[in-house]
Amino acid sequence: MTGRFDSPGEGSNAEASTKAIVFVVEDDISVRRSLTNLFQQVGLEVVAFGSAREMLQSTIPDVTSCLVLDVRLPGLSGLDYQTELARLNIHIPIIFITGHGDIPMTVKAMKGGAVDFLSKPFRDQELLDAVVAATERDRKRREAQRTVANLQSLFETLSPREQAVMKLVAAGLMNKQVAAELGLAEITVKIYRGHVMKKMRARSLADLIRMSETLGICVNRSEQTQV
Amino acid sequence: MTGRFDSPGEGSNAEASTKAIVFVVEDDISVRRSLTNLFQQVGLEVVAFGSAREMLQSTIPDVTSCLVLDVRLPGLSGLDYQTELARLNIHIPIIFITGHGDIPMTVKAMKGGAVDFLSKPFRDQELLDAVVAATERDRKRREAQRTVANLQSLFETLSPREQAVMKLVAAGLMNKQVAAELGLAEITVKIYRGHVMKKMRARSLADLIRMSETLGICVNRSEQTQV
DNA sequence: ACGCATTACAAACATACGTATAGTTCTCTT
DNA sequence: AAGAGAACTATACGTATGTTTGTAATGCGT
Incomplete structure (x- = not known):
């Protein structure tokens, strides 16, 4: 896994790199910008929001994606947003990042199906590896779901x-x-x-x-x- | 879930209480004793060990069970033991407990399939709830495995x-x-x-x-x- | 040498499955 | 009012499946 993103948009991973979208929800604008830069540097498409509400109000395209989510957010917290997404039947894989996390928080996030939970400071590569794992999970989930949907439409x-x-x-x-x-x-x-x-x-x-x-x-x- | 164990050995949960075994691996003898007491008080069968090695050397009966495991252990650590059990194809559900845990530890444990990760101090009821969830998971896993094994033996x-x-x-x-x-x-x-x-x-x-x-x-x- | 399971096939029969052709009735849409 | 589709049945035929009874060669353990 390590190093898959260190040379952007080349070779066999070109398809995965160009098609996946990374959503970022982070209220701190400087962190948001640096995350956006990081992902763009490795050829990932990024859509960043300052709050969970903003992301909920936007139109989320139906493609392979994952979500990098700050735990501490104004309004709806990261963990609450995770719950809300599950309630809405939106199963985007989530990578949590946080400055001041604790163990109960981590456990709740992981029990809720989070892919990873990173506390700052973390190395860029850790996050990129988590994003690779998350998008791969989403790709598989979508593929399985597509199979079912196709059968369902035939059945109908x-x-x-x-x-x-x-x-x-x-x-x-x-x-x-x-x-x-x-x-x-x-x-x-x-x-x-x-x-x-x-x-x-x-x-x-x-x-x-x-x-x-x-x-x-x-x-x-x-x-x-x-x- | 809460309160299922507060009156030992009575009513509809008698079967689950009497048949499940809780394994405890904890080096601190006083903690080990208090955990043993706690579980025995609610009618659970307990087998406690002072180290991972001891548990590996003992004969583990083939019944519904779970493992309450201290993260910090002399010799093989709790996380290493989790890895080792997975390698040995032993899929007992694990509840981690720890006095000095951190987030990466928690993430590793949960990624490895742990049912819960509790940091001291925790309420007895939290642990009991986790044990209920863990034994229930083990019961289901065993049931599914039994089905496959039966078919396998017919096939043979x-x-x-x-x-x-x-x-x-x-x-x-x-x-x-x-x-x-x-x-x-x-x-x-x-x-x-x-x-x-x-x-x-x-x-x-x-x-x-x-x-x-x-x-x-x-x-x-x-x-x-x-x- | 003997029994026994496995592998293999045949004839014969009964049942199950699948399709084509043809027709009736009903409802819903244009 | 006409047409389309759904629901339903019948006759007829061909193929697929399943079972019974019987035969026979092989190999394996005692």
């Missing part, structure tokens, strides 16, 4: 009946059992099942079941076991 | 050929494709597949595929896609 192209059939098929029921469950003729189930396979772009039943797992689709087990 | 009852068939079936191949892949007649695959279903106690193909997921069974995708 299914008619309600097709969705119902898919759920029961994924639960392991035979066509005739699905038909009984839904009050349909078996032939109808067969046809809907065909639609499901086509619309979900599943090449096999195994595929479809894995998709169901990813989507978290399941039915009440009591309905299966009584067969 | 399969003959090599049956295992191979299961892998390819779980990958979504048709019987004839499995047969071609393994150089078998289709009828042979059908028979082995029947054995697989019976031995794995799978009631449906969906079941079997979920088992494969849990077991992490997969084959080179190139073999499927070229069909």
